[in-house]
Amino acid sequence: xxxxxxxxxxxxxxxxxxxxxxxxxxxxxxxxxxxxxxxxxxxxxxxxxxxxxxxxxxxxxxxxxxxxxxxxxxxxxxxxxxxxxxxxxxxxxxxxxxxxxxxxxxxxxxxxxxxxxxxxxxxxxxxxxxxxxxxxxxxxxxxxxxxxxxxxxxxxxxxxxxxxxxxxxxxxxxxxxxxxxxxxxxxxxxxxxxxxxxxxxxxxxxxxxxxxxxxxxxxxxxxxxxxxxxxxxxxxxxxxxxxxxxxxxxxxxxxxxxxxxxxxxxxxxxxxxxxxxxxxxxxxxxxxxxxxxxxxxxxxxxxxxxxxxxxxxxxxxxxxxxxxxxxxxxxxxxxxxxxxxxxxxxxxxxxxxxxxxxxxxxxxxxxxxxxxxxxxxxxxxxxxxxxxxxxxxxxxxxxxxxxxxxxxxxxxxxxxxxxxxxxxxxxxxxxxxxxxxxxxxxxxxxxxxxxxxxxxxxxxxxxxxxxxxxxxxxxxxxxxxxxxxxxxxxx
Amino acid sequence: xxxxxxxxxxxxxxxxxxxxxxxxxxxxxxxxxxxxxxxxxxxxxxxxxxxxxxxxxxxxxxxxxxxxxxxxxxxxxxxxxxxxxxxxxxxxxxxxxxxxxxxxxxxxxxxxxxxxxxxxxxxxxxxxxxxxxxxxxxxxxxxxxxxxxxxxxxxxxxxxxxxxxxxxxxxxxxxxxxxxxxxxxxxxxxxxxxxxxxxxxxxxxxxxxxxxxxxxxxxxxxxxxxxxxxxxxxxxxxxxxxxxxxxxxxxxxxxxxxxxxxxxxxxxxxxxxxxxxxxxxxxxxxxxxxxxxxxxxxxxxxxxxxxxxxxxxxxxxxxxxxxxxxxxxxxxxxxx
Numbered sequence: 001x002x003x004x005x006x007x008x009x010x011x012x013x014x015x016x017x018x019x020x021x022x023x024x025x026x027x028x029x030x031x032x033x034x035x036x037x038x039x040x041x042x043x044x045x046x047x048x049x050x051x052x053x054x055x056x057x058x059x060x061x062x063x064x065x066x067x068x069x070x071x072x073x074x075x076x077x078x079x080x081x082x083x084x085x086x087x088x089x090x091x092x093x094x095x096x097x098x099x100x101x102x103x104x105x106x107x108x109x110x111x112x113x114x115x116x117x118x119x120x121x122x123x124x125x126x127x128x129x130x131x132x133x134x135x136x137x138x139x140x141x142x143x144x145x146x147x148x149x150x151x152x153x154x155x156x157x158x159x160x161x162x163x164x165x166x167x168x169x170x171x172x173x174x175x176x177x178x179x180x181x182x183x184x185x186x187x188x189x190x191x192x193x194x195x196x197x198x199x200x201x202x203x204x205x206x207x208x209x210x211x212x213x214x215x216x217x218x219x220x221x222x223x224x225x226x227x228x229x230x231x232x233x234x235x236x237x238x239x240x241x242x243x244x245x246x247x248x249x250x251x252x253x254x255x256x257x258x259x260x261x262x263x264x265x266x267x268x269x270x271x272x273x274x275x276x277x278x279x280x281x282x283x284x285x286x287x288x289x290x291x292x293x294x295x296x297x298x299x300x301x302x303x304x305x306x307x308x309x310x311x312x313x314x315x316x317x318x319x320x321x322x323x324x325x326x327x328x329x330x331x332x333x334x335x336x337x338x339x340x341x342x343x344x345x346x347x348x349x350x351x352x353x354x355x356x357x358x359x360x361x362x363x364x365x366x367x368x369x370x371x372x373x374x375x376x377x378x379x380x381x382x383x384x385x386x387x388x389x390x391x392x393x394x395x396x397x398x399x400x401x402x403x404x405x406x407x408x409x410x411x412x413x414x415x416x417x418x419x420x421x422x423x424x425x426x427x428x429x430x431x432x433x434x435x436x437x438x439x440x441x442x443x444x445x446x447x448x449x450x451x452x453x454x455x456x457x458x459x460x461x462x463x464x465x466x467x468x469x470x471x472x473x474x475x476x477x478x479x480x481x482x483x484x485x486x487x488x489x490x491x
Numbered sequence: 492x493x494x495x496x497x498x499x500x501x502x503x504x505x506x507x508x509x510x511x512x513x514x515x516x517x518x519x520x521x522x523x524x525x526x527x528x529x530x531x532x533x534x535x536x537x538x539x540x541x542x543x544x545x546x547x548x549x550x551x552x553x554x555x556x557x558x559x560x561x562x563x564x565x566x567x568x569x570x571x572x573x574x575x576x577x578x579x580x581x582x583x584x585x586x587x588x589x590x591x592x593x594x595x596x597x598x599x600x601x602x603x604x605x606x607x608x609x610x611x612x613x614x615x616x617x618x619x620x621x622x623x624x625x626x627x628x629x630x631x632x633x634x635x636x637x638x639x640x641x642x643x644x645x646x647x648x649x650x651x652x653x654x655x656x657x658x659x660x661x662x663x664x665x666x667x668x669x670x671x672x673x674x675x676x677x678x679x680x681x682x683x684x685x686x687x688x689x690x691x692x693x694x695x696x697x698x699x700x701x702x703x704x705x706x707x708x709x710x711x712x713x714x715x716x717x718x719x720x721x722x723x724x725x726x727x728x729x730x731x732x733x734x735x736x737x738x739x740x741x742x743x744x745x746x747x748x749x750x751x752x753x754x755x756x757x758x759x760x761x762x763x764x765x766x767x768x769x770x771x772x773x774x775x776x777x778x779x780x781x782x783x784x785x786x787x788x789x790x791x792x793x794x795x796x797x798x799x800x801x802x803x804x805x806x807x808x809x810x811x812x813x814x815x816x817x818x819x820x821x822x823x824x825x826x827x
Contacts, residue, residue: 021506028510032517101542101572108574111542115597152592155583174528181524189517196509 007236011208014238018204022197029193033186040179047172053093054161058154060090061117065150068124072131072143080128087121094118106167109160113153120149211240215247227255283461321358324351331381341491342409342416343375345384349407352385356392364392365404374411378489380462383455387420387482390452395424395480418484427473427480435471452482463487541571543799544593546586547604547628549579554741554766554788555604558628561792562602569800574598578606590614594621600799603637605630607675624802628795629786629814630681639798641791641812645681648816649688652784655763655818656689656735657696659781660703668733669693669705670725672743674718682739683707689737706733710743722746726754735781737763741771744783748774767819775821787815 009017067083070076094117097110123146130138211234218231230248234241309318328351331344346368353366366388388405396403408419427435435452452471459468463486472481543566547555559575566573574596576589584592586608593601594617601618603625605611615625615635624638631640660667671686690705708725711717722743726732732754738744744764748771751760757779764771764783774780794812801808817823 017506021510024510025513028514029517032514032521036517036521100538101540101574102536102538103567103572104536107536107538108542108572112592112596116592116595119595148588148591149595152588152595178524178528181528182521185517185520185524189513189520192516193513196513200506200509 007234007238007241009238011239014204014208018201021200025193025197029189032189036182036186037179040175040182044172044175044179047168047175048165050164051161051168053096054157054164057090057093057113058157058161060086060093061120061150061153061157064090064121064124065147068127068143068146072127072139075131083124083128087124090117091121106160106163109156109163113156113160116149116153116156120146120153123149208240211244215240215244218247222251222254227251227258317358321355324354324358327351328355338381339378339489340381341375342377342379342384342418345379345381346370346375346407346409348382348385349388352388353405363403364396365402366407367404368407368409370407370409371411374409374416376491377416377486378491379416379486380458383459383484384418384420386451386455387418387484390455390482391420391422391424391480395422395426397424399424399477412485415485415487418486419481420484421479421481423479424477425480426476426478427471428476432471432473436469459484459486537567539567539570539572541566541569541599541800541803542597543571543573543600543602543796544576544589544596544598545573545602545604545628545795546576546589546593547578548586548606548630549577554786557788558792558795561789562796563792565793565796566800569796571599571796571800573602573796586611587614590618594618594623598623599803601625602628602795602799603632604628605632607680611635624799626795626798628791630675638802639808639810639812641795641798641814642681643786643814643816644811645684646688648681648784649685650692651816651818652685652737652763653689653692653696655782656693656703656737657699659735659761659763660699662698664702666702666704667699667735668731669703669735669737670733671705671707671737672710672722672725672739672747673707674710674740674743685739686737718743719746722750723753726750726756726760729754732756732760734759735761735763738765741766741768744768744774744780745770748779751779752777763818767824772824775819775824778821782818782820785817785819790814 006014064083064086067079067086070079071083094114097114098107099111099114100107101111102108123142127139127142127146130136130142214231218229221229230251231244233248234244309315310322328348331340331348331351349368353364356364357366384407388407391405396405403422403424406419406421408417408421410417410419435456456469460466465487468485468487470483470485472483473479543562545555545559545562547559549555555575555577559573563573574593576593578584578586578589586603586606587610590601590603590611591614594614601623603611603615605627612632612635615627615632615637618625619636619638625635626639626641627635627637628640629642631637631642633640656669669689671689673680673682673686675682686705686707693699693703693705708721710721723746725736736747738747744762744766745768747762748764751757751762757777760779761781762774762779764774764780767783767785771780771783775783791814794814798808798812
């Protein structure tokens with residue numbers, strides 16, 4: 001209980017205690033020293049007091065004797081009244097002397113002096129009475145007796161005074177010796193008190209400063225980035241303990257915050273990953289969607305035309321035509337979601353050109369220059385045919401003069417370069433930019449439904465590279481060249 | 492920190508303890524210093540209910556200190572204190588003055604070793620009248636109102652002296668002289684009675700009859716150096732030098748011894764001495780003192796106090812207490 005109390009004291013009170021304690025200690029030491037030295041000095045002052053008393057007694061006895069003599073000789077009443085006065089004093093003084101027989105010479109002498117003094121005063125009184133009664137013989141005898149006793153008393157007083165003086169001289173020496181000891185004792189006391197004071201002040205201030213040092217060390221470690229430490233919670237309630245607890249609380253908050261931040265970062269990371277995944281899915285969806293955009297009307301119209309032709313005329317050409325058509329759409333349906341070999345894509349293009357030539361009576365001049373070594377690389381399906389279709393529809397269809405389309409496939413060291421070139425209307429820069437930025441374009445109903453923008457988008461998503469496609473056109477009516485630089489992907 | 496706190500459980504309490512401890516230590520140190528140097532040392536004082544005075548003539552004998560010590564011992568054991576008042580020739584006061592002083596001091600009893608001073612009888616009577624009992628020791632004042640005498644019966648002592656002297660005198664036909672030195676030659680004094688008894692016995696004894704004479708010589712002791720002069724005078728005339736000298740005090744024995752040596756009378760004169768002092772022991776060794784009277788000092792001291800105490804208690808006491816005596820020779824001293 002008491003321990004808790006001290007620990008709970010505010011620092012101010014603890015410091016006050018230290019100051020008060022040392023002050024009280026100093027005060028007490030001063031008082032003790034004052035008491036010790038002063039009491040000895042007082043004793044020293046009173047050492048010879050007994051001699052003074054004896055001298056006073058002796059002087060008083062002399063005065064009594066002189067007054068007695070004066071009265072008896074000349075009947076001096078002034079002396080008589082003085083005698084009575086001094087007699088009283090003398091009785092008082094002798095009354096203070098010991099009246100016990102003792103083996104101590106001083107006490108024995110006192111007893112003798114006291115007893116003799118009473119006799120002396122009795123004889124003196126008797127002498128005065130006799131003088132008053134005109135009894136000459138009586139007062140003489142009494143006076144003689146009184147004087148005899150006066151002599152005895154004086155002798156004993158002298159001896160007593162001498163004895164007292166010897167005793168007092170011894171006491172004086174003793175006291176002086178004691179005073180010397182006291183000086184040493186006082187010095188020792190001061191040193192002891194100083195040591196105690198230093199110990200108390202040091203230990204108390206250490207009790208105050210040590211937690212502060214601990215706190216500052218902890219703060220330095222925190223400054224260096226060590227947040228995991230913790231100062232043991234103090235039991236006390238003083239200011240430093242409050243600061244220590246606050247420090248611990250701050251550390252807790254800091255750790256909590258750091259934990260939250262880490263959790264947030266992890267969450268964000270996860271969200272990013274999810275977002276990417278979603279984006280992937282989206283892209284996949286877009287891909288599927290774009291692939292699904294292929295207009296089935298063309299398929300059905302063409303097939304209907306072929307079927308009708310075959311049914312009505314039983315023609316071989318029609319059969320070839322329908323065969324090509326069938327290959328074309330088979331491929332289209334089959335490879336809707338899969339990759340294809342370049343050879344397969346080339347075959348589709350050839351089928352398409354055949355179909356168009358059947359449709360448009362051989363108007364389309366199609367030539368190809370193919371590096372056979374590049375034919376087995378894998379690319380997304382339905383890429384080449386839309387390019388050729390685009391060259392037909394937007395390049396050479398409505399042109400004046402003979403239009404041609406040329407397909408070139410090169411096997412470059414790191415990429416397969418596919419170029420679809422026509423000599424049709426050409427494109428403006430703006431048109432090229434619009435296509436490259438994949439501005440939505442409308443598709444005609446009889447196209448295969450896969451426009452250039454779709455091809456570009458799919459290639460970009462597939463290869464995650466926008467530089468796969470390049471469109472070059474020198475200007476209007478100067479033809480268009482679509483160049484694909486496809487990274488090599490083995491089957 | 493915990494450790495520190497446990498070290499200083501409660502500095503306030505510890506501080507109080509330290510302050511109290513320092514104060515107490517200082518108090519103890521202060522008093523131990525005073526005790527050590529003796530400032531606080533109380534004299535071992537004993538007080539007594541009764542106060543007796545022993546008044547003695549220092550010239551009479553050397554053993555009074557012994558007697559006084561025994562008297563004091565006995566008195567202390569019975570709640571009384573004995574104060575010694577000694578008269579010497581150089582004293583300012585007379586024996587009578589010492590009696591007066593003792594009375595004025597209100598003593599409860601006086602042990603007096605009387606001398607030849609006039610007026611002592613009156614002082615004894617005065618004291619007795621004042622209710623202060625007086626006992627006389629060794630030297631009696633028979634006519635006074637003293638309550639008791641402690642000593643030796645002079646007649647018996649005279650007989651003992653005579654026996655000793657008769658033994659000393661050779662059994663031949665020669666004549667011999669015995670001188671008895673009296674410090675108190677009053678007719679009723681002890682010494683005179685002793686002398687008378689010696690004379691009677693020697694004169695009447697078969698061995699010494701008609702050839703040994705016994706005479707007394709007064710030796711003055713009242714003034715300075717008078718005794719020495721008187722004794723020197725005795726030996727100055729070589730024709731009349733006695734063969735035996737009897738002394739009744741230590742001082743006269745020592746003076747006689749010195750005179751015999753000075754006058755080259757060793758072997759010619761023999762002394763019957765009184766008491767034992769270093770010088771008398773030496774005289775015994777040198778065969779100047781043939782024998783010396785030694786009394787039981789313990790008995791003297793104890794009985795004188797007992798007489799006073801008995802009187803104080805019962806109102807009476809024996810008028811006479813005997814004291815053992817012995818004549819000691821050289822052999823006896825050596826044996827002791």
